[in-house]
Amino acid sequence: MNQTNQKPKTKFIFITGGVLSSLGKGLAAAAIGALLESRGLTITIQKLDPYINVDPGTMNPFQHGEVYVTDDGAETDLDLGHYERYTNAVMAQKNNYTSGRIYHSVISKERRGEYLGGTVQVIPHITDEIKNAIMQLNGDADVAIIEIGGTIGDIESLPFLEAIRQFRFDVGRQNAIFIHVTLVPFIKTAGEVKTKPTQHSVKELRAIGIQPDILLCRTEKPLAKDLKAKISLFCNVTEDEVITAQDVKNIYEVPLRFHDEGLDDKILEILNIWTGAPRIEPWEELVHKIKNPSYKVLIGIIGKYVELKESYKSLHEALVHGGIGNDAKVELRYVSAEDLERKKPEELLEGCHGILVPGGFGKRGVQGKINAITYAREEKIPYFGICLGMQLAVVEFSRNVAGLKDANSIEFDPQTSNPVIYLMKEWFDYRTNQVQVRDELSDMGGTLRLGSYPCVITQATFADKAYGAKEIRERHRHRYEFNPEFREVLSQNGMVVSGTSPDNNLVEIVELEDHPWFLGCQFHPEFKSRPMKPHPLFHDFIQAALKYSGNK
Ligand code: GLN
Numbered sequence: 001m002n003q004t005n006q007k008p009k010t011k012f013i014f015i016t017g018g019v020l021s022s023l024g025k026g027l028a029a030a031a032i033g034a035l036l037e038s039r040g041l042t043i044t045i046q047k048l049d050p051y052i053n054v055d056p057g058t059m060n061p062f063q064h065g066e067v068y069v070t071d072d073g074a075e076t077d078l079d080l081g082h083y084e085r086y087t088n089a090v091m092a093q094k095n096n097y098t099s100g101r102i103y104h105s106v107i108s109k110e111r112r113g114e115y116l117g118g119t120v121q122v123i124p125h126i127t128d129e130i131k132n133a134i135m136q137l138n139g140d141a142d143v144a145i146i147e148i149g150g151t152i153g154d155i156e157s158l159p160f161l162e163a164i165r166q167f168r169f170d171v172g173r174q175n176a177i178f179i180h181v182t183l184v185p186f187i188k189t190a191g192e193v194k195t196k197p198t199q200h201s202v203k204e205l206r207a208i209g210i211q212p213d214i215l216l217c218r219t220e221k222p223l224a225k226d227l228k229a230k231i232s233l234f235c236n237v238t239e240d241e242v243i244t245a246q247d248v249k250n251i252y253e254v255p256l257r258f259h260d261e262g263l264d265d266k267i268l269e270i271l272n273i274w275t276g277a278p279r280i281e282p283w284e285e286l287v288h289k290i291k292n293p294s295y296k297v298l299i300g301i302i303g304k305y306v307e308l309k310e311s312y313k314s315l316h317e318a319l320v321h322g323g324i325g326n327d328a329k330v331e332l333r334y335v336s337a338e339d340l341e342r343k344k345p346e347e348l349l350e351g352c353h354g355i356l357v358p359g360g361f362g363k364r365g366v367q368g369k370i371n372a373i374t375y376a377r378e379e380k381i382p383y384f385g386i387c388l389g390m391q392l393a394v395v396e397f398s399r400n401v402a403g404l405k406d407a408n409s410i411e412f413d414p415q416t417s418n419p420v421i422y423l424m425k426e427w428f429d430y431r432t433n434q435v436q437v438r439d440e441l442s443d444m445g446g447t448l449r450l451g452s453y454p455c456v457i458t459q460a461t462f463a464d465k466a467y468g469a470k471e472i473r474e475r476h477r478h479r480y481e482f483n484p485e486f487r488e489v490l491s492q493n494g495m496v497v498s499g500t501s502p503d504n505n506l507v508e509i510v511e512l513e514d515h516p517w518f519l520g521c522q523f524h525p526e527f528k529s530r531p532m533k534p535h536p537l538f539h540d541f542i543q544a545a546l547k548y549s550g551n552k
Contacts, residue, residue, distance in 0.1 A: 018201025026079030065310030073451025337365025354545030357389030390520030517544030
């Protein structure tokens with residue numbers, strides 16, 4: 001079975017990485033997408049991840065960083081967040097495949113007897129399945145960018161590399177190109193940059209039949225002409241196919257620097273696509289704004305994974321965007337929730353102009369987060385609670401204002417007599433248009449509310465001011481919900497429900513009246529923020545923090 005024999009409608013760019021991980025392949029893919037869009041092309045991006053988990057949903061954020069959620073409820077790699085922030089491409093289930101998902105599908109077919117008694121093998125069955133996953137994007141856009149996770153030389157990425165080798169062979173160079181992201185390190189003791197790791201990485205690629213068309217060389221210093229010539233000679237690419245990808249201060253500069261190096265021209269030349277000149281001014285303006293802010297604001301983020309910033313990738317970016325929208329530089333102080341159980345909030349959060357409790361799972365650090373919320377509420381410091389941060393704002397308010405002393409989420413105390421956050425047994429699901437039924441025994445992954453849901457906004461609230469719309473849609477990833485039984489008592493005490501599902505059943509946003517800005521939302525607004533279109537809630541939170549700081 002080979003579906004790639006006929007010429008595809010879409011042109012494909014495959015991005016691989018060499019030497020070591022964390023070279024920014026994801027950002028490179030996103031930036032290339034942005035440049036192609038700036039020339040009027042439509043693009044889509046897909047990430048192929050070599051690990052065995054079917055999706056990253058069950059993975060520890062320490063291992064994998066943030067789980068990015070799409071509109072259609074896929075739990076995906078955080079690189080998909082970069083893709084959506086840099087481009088207009090809409091990510092969905094088909095934009096992220098793992099080895100686990102590919103194997104799962106092949107093994108299910110084998111069990112159903114679809115291979116008609118044949119021996120099922122990596123080549124061709126796994127590789128065909130991968131090629132089909134890639135081909136799903138055919139026709140979706142002018143150009144599809146496919147990022148292969150992992151590093152060349154890893155055993156587990158071999159089936160993906162073999163699949164893209166075949167793919168290119170099937171469709172030809174005008175329809176598919178290979179870009180290899182590699183490292184050209186500066187060795188201090190020698191005082192020079194070294195090309196050997198790049199040579200070795202390309203050698204490894206060529207051994208499996210892939211000759212890169214373009215090399216993106218990550219480096220601290222610009223690559224001199226003679227160095228490009230050397231890489232060209234050893235790696236079998238022309239000098240203008242060796243692109244300097246120099247470290248930048250701000251990630252939103254990447255498209256501009258790639259453009260300076262002629263990367264977009266080169267890609268279009270090889271793929272034989274004609275377009276007009278790119279419109280990169282919006283990116284120039286954006287970078288100018290980021291580099292020249294008039295104001296500064298400090299936000300305290302109370303988290304469990306403060307050591308690993310990757311676990312809050314989208315959140316971090318959304319806060320930066322909120323800053324861009326207010327002409328301000330946003331500085332972040334990550335405070336460990338557990339430290340807040342031992343030390344006073346005024347000590348750890350001193351100088352913060354806004355406090356944010358992000359999403360999270362599990363009991364560790366919960367009391368510390370509640371202490372921070374009490375502090376923000378009482379001291380009237382702008383507070384933004386996201387998902388767990390909203391649920392804990394409800395718990396805090398129930399205990400300390402409404403007098404429900406043992407109020408809790410049943411995630412942390414299943415026996416509480418005041419389960420203000422609980423497991424909703426039955427509710428209408430607007431995304432799938434079905435009634436959902438669940439109980440404590442439903443399986444772990446399956447019971448999450450995932451993806452985009454509508455939310456109706458109450459007038460004359462912080463939410464209303466921010467969104468300026470009657471109904472919005474935001475993305476969710478959580479198991480527990482606000483318990484409607486407590487709506488009345490909490491309202492009587494001053495907690496405002498400012499957003500609900502259209503049937504008024506699920507509480508999606510809560511806020512406090514007597515406060516400069518205190519808002520908790522059950523969804524994750526950070527997933528929909530863009531540098532050129534900051535999310536309204538992040539915009540208004542930063543605005544409130546600026547006001548609190550007295551600078552603006
Ligand atoms: N643990 C909470 C729940 O499952 C919150 C999840 C989150 O913050 N993403 O409902």
